[in-house]
Amino acid sequence: MNERASNRCLLYADVAGGVRLAVKFGEAEAGYAVERCMNRMSRCAEAYSGSDLDLRPEVLVAGFPDADSALLAAREMRERVRALPPMSGIKLVLRAAVVLESEGDGERSVAEKLAARLVEASNPDSITVSDRLGRILSPAMRRMLGKGDEAAPVPPAPAVEPAEAPQAQPAAPVEPRPEPAPPQKQMRVSFRGQSWIIDAAHPTLLFGRETGNDIVVSDPRVSRQHARIELRNGAFYLADSSTNGTYVLEEGSPEHCVKRDEMTLAEKGHIGCGFSVADNMSDAVAFALD
Incomplete structure (x- = not known):
């Protein structure tokens, strides 16, 4: 074989x-x-x-x-x-x-x-x-x-005999001090006058040529399900699943092509679905951290 x-x-x-x-x-x-x-x-x-x-x-x-x-x-x-x-x-x-x-x-x-x-x-x-x-x-x-929450099966951990814990004196009750809530992270994505927010409530944004995507980019170089932006573990990731790749141009950095891979997005930039942002800025998807 x-x-x-x-x-x-x-x-x-x-x-x-x-x-x-x-x-x-x-x-x-x-x-x-x-x-x-x-x-x-x-x-x-x-x-x-x-x-x-x-x-x-x-x-x-x-x-x-x-x-x-x-x-x-x-x-x-x-x-x-x-x-x-x-x-x-x-x-x-x-x-x-x-x-x-x-x-x-x-x-x-x-x-x-x-x-x-x-x-x-x-x-x-x-x-x-x-x-x-x-x-x-x-x-x-x-x-x-x-x-993500996807994981390959792993063998179970070996059983451990429980040890008898020594008796401890009860601790005096302590008034819990509330911890401040962490700031809510969100990213604003814009395309042709429309905007979308990616946050904990809406952690994924899909874009591609097919009408079922959140952002529909009508260009023959764009795949039907081209790419997506995901909020995971406090960071925003661009994941490409296309034929021609996804181009990312971030402020202060050279343009980068992602193909069947993913990358962490910085604070601000533009995304080209199957084409260079520098060659076609008008059809690029803009993103920025709020």
């Missing part, structure tokens, strides 16, 4: 929440909500070279040529599901797992069962990868996993 074939991956994505919707609104309304969700997920799979799509009630299975493409597709699916508004407080959530197809010894059904078990053991709104797949991830994907 050549290296390219051995690195093919299988993505198993499950949508939870449909049963609760059916109980409250009926099967037809719940089915419509889940169908909208599945349509968004299938478009994400196709955008990242997904093939052999298998759509079932509340489950999507697809093959991908490499681990990075599968994980980028899973992240995009999760963002699209997150963006769906809740129905009377009930919100659909995504659980996904990515494994190597070779972990099934040539049988797709075996690899799928492994991915399904990982999904079943995971938390809602999470993405999990198998141990073998985690070892071949690119450095960019490793950083992405480390900064």
